Amino acid sequence: MNKDDDVRALGGASTGEVPWMMLALGLADRAAAMGEVPVAAVAIAAGSEAGSDERCVGRGVNLRETLRDPTAHAELIALREAAQALGRWRLEDVTLFVTVEPCAMCAAAIGQARVGRLVYAAVEPKTGACESRMRLLDGTATEVVRDLDMSGRAEAQMRAFFSDLRADKGVVVASDGEVAELVAGA
Ligand SMILES: [Zn+2]
Numbered sequence: 001m002n003k004d005d006d007v008r009a010l011g012g013a014s015t016g017e018v019p020w021m022m023l024a025l026g027l028a029d030r031a032a033a034m035g036e037v038p039v040a041a042v043a044i045a046a047g048s049e050a051g052s053d054e055r056c057v058g059r060g061v062n063l064r065e066t067l068r069d070p071t072a073h074a075e076l077i078a079l080r081e082a083a084q085a086l087g088r089w090r091l092e093d094v095t096l097f098v099t100v101e102p103c104a105m106c107a108a109a110i111g112q113a114r115v116g117r118l119v120y121a122a123v124e125p126k127t128g129a130c131e132s133r134m135r136l137l138d139g140t141a142t143e144v145v146r147d148l149d150m151s152g153r154a155e156a157q158m159r160a161f162f163s164d165l166r167a168d169k170g171v172v173v174a175s176d177g178e179v180a181e182l183v184a185g186a
Helices: 003-009 017-033 074-086 104-112 148-169 177-185
Strands: 040-045 055-061 094-100 117-122 143-146
Touching (some): 017 074, 017 094, 017 117, 017 148, 074 094, 117 148
Parallel strands (some): 094 117, 117 143
Antiparallel strands (some): 040 055, 040 094
């Protein structure tokens, strides 16, 4: 399925913020189905000419378990894909939509990439580095926006994932402390 199909499948117009966050939430559901903590990111480039449509140039889901890679966070995967698609590392014209508040590693990478705008849904009280534990992007060129309309949905997605995991294993999952605590504290 290509990116355009994804957007259509979610009924999204290509403008406005909710459809892009809906796309990210849909991707996060797929990550959960793979046994990954459901975090997803989509990178949207503004149209290059006045009036041209913005488009999805990068997508990422958390793949730490699948790739056995501690750096395989959704945001980094989406940023890499966007940079490759656009042929440059500076992403000033890109808005990154993420289902959960980025961690310090990802927030730093977002700053390094000069991402124009970051929009995230759920806060991450333990590791969030945009408002919760740190504010790494304050004073940078990246505008940070919390998507309040979608935060409840993203939080529910996390809760459902850990609740299913607990039900499957019959134990409290502690392997992913940052999100487990978010769930436990909710
Ligand atoms: Zn991260």
